[in-house]
Amino acid sequence: MKQYSLRNRLISWIGIPIIAAIICALIASYIVTKHEIEEVYDAQLVHSAKVLLQLTEHEITEDEDFRVGLENEDLQHRYERNIGFRIWHHNVLITQSNNSMHFDKFEAPPGFSDQHVNHQDWRFFVYLSAENGIKIEVSERYEIRYELIFELLTSLIIPAFGLILCIFIIVYFGAKQVLKPVVGISDDVDSRNSGDLSPIIANKLPQEIAPLIQALNRLLKRIEDSFKREREFTDHAAHELRTPLAAMKTQTQVLMKKYSNKKDNRAGLENLSASIDRATHLVEQLLSLARLQHEELPKERTDLSACLRALAAAAGSQKDQGNFDIQTDIAPDIYVMGDHDSISIMLGNIIDNALKYASDKPVINITLSSDGLLNIIDNGPGLSDEDKSSVFNRFVRADKSGKTGSGLGLSIAQWIAEAHNIQIKLHDNKPSGLNVEILWRTI
């Protein structure tokens, strides 16, 4: 599934066009500003030339020895060194400003011109007064214009960048705020346990995601309905299967009471009874598997030691078919979090399994250490590595010796273990047998 962030999308869809627009605005203002500044400064150059002409025209034509004292040291501006003038009369340089001295022999053409003199860019305006032979040249360094343009643009760019930053922050937190209901709903769904299929309830729902939530709720309802139907089916199946089994069992027992005096009858009826018990066991296992898979197991403080002792005692009391030897070393007061009934089913199935496949003189060792390590060891033939991995699959029976079993017991045990987040490990026991190891998290 390709994932993308709505927030990032929002940021890029809102942020990038705004940045582009701001950059365009900056470029436009640069062009306009430059043009306007050139016009203003050019006009000033022309004006200066005119003023100079007006001021000096008379004196120049009257007096040969003319000087303009513009170099007053008390009246100086730092920009002044970037401005200069020269005046000629009949091609003889009459006067010039200090700043123009380094122009030396260079003469700009009449009118406006841009010149590169002594590694500096200058703007020149040369005015020729044809009637009295005066030539006035005013010059100004381009640096002044550049500086002004730069300062003007800087005063635009800095707030523009501030604006961009603000927009990003606003969109980031705005998107976070807008998406809050979505995050809230996903947290709500995340925090549910697997059996909770109640509809998602949101007090305030944005129009845009309301249809999604409604569709989700309809889906949840359908899933819940189908789970419910399945549970009802399991319940129904339990009744439908158990009742005829009960009828068979009771009828067989009635017959056994009536006709057990004949040896032939007795053997046949006992056989029948055993078959019914097997079918009953299989049905029970199937039902408990079906039920466990559709119910959330309650997690409560469970006395594992007591549970094991009870199971060991129960196993000991049903040992009517052989000489079982069940040895237990169970540390007292080991508590775990889990569902007592299902833990009991799980351990019961493992112990049953151990009893079933132990040798002719079965010895079962059940040990529970104080740190929660449980070992159930039998003295049977054990399992090959291949069988160890397949024995938890449904209807797989590793033993081919014809012992009765549903092939479901260990698969149920495994399922319960998974529901409790614990692992059933199978090891070889020396010299023979299987060691079922479970490490519990004690509380």
Added chain:
Amino acid sequence: MRILLVEDDTNLGKATAEGLRENYAVDWVPSSEDAEDAMATNNYSAIILDINLPGASGLDMLTTLRRKNNPIPVLLLTARDSTHHKIEGLNTGADDYLVKPFDLDELLARCAALIRRAGGQTNPVIKHRNITYEPASGHLELDGKSIVMSGRERSVFNCLIHNIDRTVSKDKIIANVYDWSSENIESNTIEVHIASLRRKLGRDLIKTIRGVGYVIEK
């Protein structure tokens, strides 16, 4: 002892009734409505009640019974073994609970226990003079020697020993011994069983109160 069995499955009902007849007179009905009718005309020592019945469920019937303050012992039979079903059944007013498929001997033992406790008796063994009797198994000893009784004899004896020191009418004995499945109740059958019991247990244990019935005196 007469027991009412309410079970809608024909095969299971038949088999269970047959198994129970070893110790009790059993009337078997397939629905709670029929059960109400049966209870209106007969006195039962206990009811064995299936939960899942057509029409009103076993639990509905039990609720009605207890609302009427009927203290009769009720054993629930059900195919549902989850803990909350058991709790629901017991909270509704059941005295005991068995999950199908059940063991017939266990059912008999539980019935005996229910009837015994309903009679205010906690000891499963009844001792009277030189007689020791276990109602659950029907085991009877006279001076430490085991006595074998036929099913009907046991029912008659059961009825008398549970009503010790009280005269039991012939009709009541008949009601406790013969259920609807019994055919041809001869008018003198009870006398035949009493005579047979007297042969086995001694002449003076069971006394005849003329025109009223029989009694085992304390």
